[in-house]
Amino acid sequence: MAELEPGARVLAGEVLGYLCSGPVRRVVVAPHDGIVPAEWPETGALLGYGDTVCRLETEQ
Structure with a gap:
């Protein structure tokens, strides 16, 4: 999966990333x-x- 860059357009339901907690990945x-906003969590x-x-x- 490609990294999302600030300013990238995303559609509803599109995968933004994953949250990992021990063996669980969501x-x-x-x-x-x-x-995608300028402030985006780092990997x-x-x-x-x-x-x-x-x-x-x-968008307005």
């Missing part, structure tokens, strides 16, 4: 069409339970 999908970033992974930008 798919993160776009809940709606949008644009391997440590996230806590309930943390917001990202907020997709929408």
Whole structure:
């Protein structure tokens, strides 16, 4: 899977990445069409339970 770059357009249901916790790997999908924001988690970033992974930008 290619890395998503800031400014990339994504469609609802598109795979954005994965969250791994021990042996469990969960798919993160776009809940709606949008644009990848400038602030995007780095691969391997440590996230806590309930943390917001990202907020997709929408076109006006």
